[in-house]
Amino acid sequence: MFLAGIYCRYKCIDKNPEPKFFHFTDNFNTAFRWTTGQHATCWAHCVTGDWRKKPRSLSHLEAASLTLVGGTVWEALVVRAALRVGESILIHGGVGGVGHVAIQVAKAMGARVFTTVREANFEFARTLGADVVIDYEKEDYVDAIMRETGGHGVDVVFDTIGGNTLSRSPDTLAQLGRIVTIVDTSLPQNLVQAWGKNASYHFVFTRQNRGKLDELSALIERGQLRPHIGAVYSLADIPLAHALLETPNNGLRGKIAIAVEPSSHTESA
Numbered sequence: 001m002f003l004a005g006i007y008c009r010y011k012c013i014d015k016n017p018e019p020k021f022f023h024f025t026d027n028f029n030t031a032f033r034w035t036t037g038q039h040a041t042c043w044a045h046c047v048t049g050d051w052r053k054k055p056r057s058l059s060h061l062e063a064a065s066l067t068l069v070g071g072t073v074w075e076a077l078v079v080r081a082a083l084r085v086g087e088s089i090l091i092h093g094g095v096g097g098v099g100h101v102a103i104q105v106a107k108a109m110g111a112r113v114f115t116t117v118r119e120a121n122f123e124f125a126r127t128l129g130a131d132v133v134i135d136y137e138k139e140d141y142v143d144a145i146m147r148e149t150g151g152h153g154v155d156v157v158f159d160t161i162g163g164n165t166l167s168r169s170p171d172t173l174a175q176l177g178r179i180v181t182i183v184d185t186s187l188p189q190n191l192v193q194a195w196g197k198n199a200s201y202h203f204v205f206t207r208q209n210r211g212k213l214d215e216l217s218a219l220i221e222r223g224q225l226r227p228h229i230g231a232v233y234s235l236a237d238i239p240l241a242h243a244l245l246e247t248p249n250n251g252l253r254g255k256i257a258i259a260v261e262p263s264s265h266t267e268s269a
């Protein structure tokens, strides 16, 4: 048995009478763990409860690449930050796996989006919907936010990079601003500036559920959200995928996908 973690898609390819939860030949998206190799007739088998039909407009790889990061973004922006129409948000790492989905969801929610990326990714971030792009290599993002907001600050900071963002975020915030982080950091952080902003912090470790997949699917169907796959590797080449992830300045945008099914190696995302 092979435990593949939480990014997956699966498709039943034969008329096995069990399990009973779905119709064979349908394609599904699941946000949870799955196993493969147990059933001769079904190359992947969902071992936990929540699944949903794949949106028609997405390829299998695109659908598989969205489940974890999409659920994370939904939890961060909708559930925790409660981002509202007309508010502003700073999304750190705007072309990363999480960040590129966060920009699109924040725009769909009616927010003004600021994001930190390298200059080489400015255009891509704008195509995702970013209103203001900040080159994190050349400019301090606190200065950039204060300049672009006339000293007002943003309503929400979404931290996907860690480091000292928890202590620096209050400097970019408007009054009653919210900071949502998905990165665990072992660095001690001084949050004293948060008092003056009446700031609130949210720490997210993604909890997936069917409802989030439904909401994300609605955005996909309206053309407001599409995951981007920056690279595709076969199961055998997972070490190469890890090597790419660990390479600084790797130029990667969006997600890396692993194509498990041999015939899907050439599937275009």
Ligand SMILES: NC(=O)c1ccc[n+]([C@@H]2O[C@H](COP(=O)([O-])OP(=O)(O)OC[C@H]3O[C@@H](n4cnc5c(N)ncnc54)[C@H](OP(=O)(O)O)[C@@H]3O)[C@@H](O)[C@H]2O)c1
Binding pocket: 068, 069, 072, 092, 093, 094, 095, 096, 097, 098, 099, 116, 117, 118, 136, 160, 161, 181, 182, 183, 204, 205, 206, 249, 250, 251, 252, 254
């Ligand atoms: N808590 C949860 O539930 C949860 C869920 C999903 C992910 N995560 C965590 O969230 C983090 C991000 O995940 P991911 O999948 O989005 O990773 P990713 O695809 O590697 O994206 C990270 C992005 O951050 C950018 N970046 C690096 N340093 C930066 C800086 N100083 N300022 C601005 N951008 C910077 C990188 O761009 P460059 O090309 O410029 O380096 C890259 O685009 C990871 O630590 C992951 O473990 C947590």
